[in-house]
Amino acid sequence: MALTRRASHSGSWYTKNGSELSKQLEGWLNAADLSHGPARAIIAPHAGYSYCGSCAGFAYRQISPAVVRKIFILGPSHHVRLSGCALSSASTYQTPLYDLHIDQQVCKELEETGHFEWMDMSTDEDEHSIEMHLPFIAKVMESFKDSFTIIPILVGSLSPEREAMYGRILAPYMADPQNLFIISSDFCHWGQRFRYTYYDRTCGAIHRSIQNLDKMGMDIIETQNPATFTEYLKKYGNTICGRHPIGVLLQAIQSVKSNTNGQRMNLKFLKYAQSSQCNNMNDSSVSYASASLVLE
Template sequence: MSKTRRATHAGSWYTNDGRELSNQLEEWLSKATPSYSPARAIIAPHAGYYYCGACGGHAYGQIDPTNVKRVFVLGPSHHVRLSGCALTETSTYQTPLYDLIIDQKINEELNATNAFEKMKIGTDEDEHSIEMQLPYIAKVMERKRGQFTVVPVLVGSLSSDKEKLYGSIFSQYLADPTNLFVISSDFCHWGQRFRYTFYDKSCGEIWQSIEALDKMGMNAIEQMDPVKFSQYLKDYENTICGRYPIVVLLNAIDVLRRNGNGHRMSFKFTNYAQSSRCKKTSDSSVSYAAGALLMQ
């Protein structure tokens, strides 16, 4: 078993030159207004940085690393069928900036619930949804290098019962102010190549219809309502690839609200973008959104 997960998408999805990457991330972060800081959780996109790096900066710009000791990264499984969640078996994750240390203690705690599978190294290294968050995490946590750990979680296609189960498990960690949650998700994948061509002509052009559709879902997330978001997904079948990690977060928030633990919580999206503006049915695009959860 390999103890290190290689940065397999470096050099293709983003530059593998550490200095160039650091400068890129710094530039994107400098354009973000930290209006929702310090975030306890963020939603950030996971496409190639050429497409979504700028949008991601608006999510990561809400992070204050001062009190963060642990970063949970929940990403959807793109290549392997999973009905639950899976944890890494490695001890470090490589990035072109520096290696991130896996939190073995938390992995043991999660494994003890018997609710988690283990990722094979091939599955781990094939999956981009987690990897695309790692350089940004390394960058925003730079001054805490060696003083924080990461908990990567691969999230499968969950039943509503499992969405609630994982929400309940993660709620205790979300309540801890030394933990940060990164939820990895792109939004609408539109076009014939994605087999999704919903178009409400009353919105204007196709790209405007896509934006209106995405913002309906973003509104449900901002209301922190897992039932409303799940119903929206059923009604419109929007191709949000991180839908399950998002619903797990919403269920974790819901548990804390129901427990009446005194936290005041609010969620806000700070940026929205599309890879291109679709104007005809032969076009295609992927949408990206940056959002942050505040807990006081």
């Protein structure tokens, strides 16, 4: 039976009016330069569009829609405890622009590895980390809307060993130039409400300390070294909510490199933003960053 996942966060996290949404997305995409494409993978935020839409535009601008046939979306699980990864039981995801179709064949292949479970519909619809990317995907791909499928993957709290395993499973898909990977992550969640108040006073204002901390993480991600990223997270505890999807990406990159005699890849951050500037210990903010991976 075909199941449709409704756009459950439209109307609150972004507008449900299709033409208004299309205009907004176009504005953000047009404001960004195509400077690091065609992207084989991107990292982009998943907050309400009023906070992170313009930042996300920089990642989505790097996509070359004419070549893309399958889009893997890896989002962290915010509401359910998962020790592995889960696939969507839906066949279609609704967006205010048009519906996106899930690749049943790829889902079957992933299930057959024995390392994926299935999300039920309420888990799927509660989770925003994947949904917030769907309108951007629909907009970027609108001239090719009948020629691509999506593979949504909900990523749980993975050990480094499990990140490596999922990286190996996904590497053959990443090696295919017709596939695109979207990694859903916000960066530092700072403030007492997030129970995270790391502050390096040598940086000056709190928001500068946060930016410095995020930049350190972004620089490490650009080196594509999963072990160094794990060490960084252990040392600073930075509340990067998509750290496990990012870990899987870095492991998949390592795997592709080792299977292709050192295929050169360049991962670059293009934009950074904060929801607000923290100046005292009662403030809070969430950081956003957009990156693109290209093969050289």
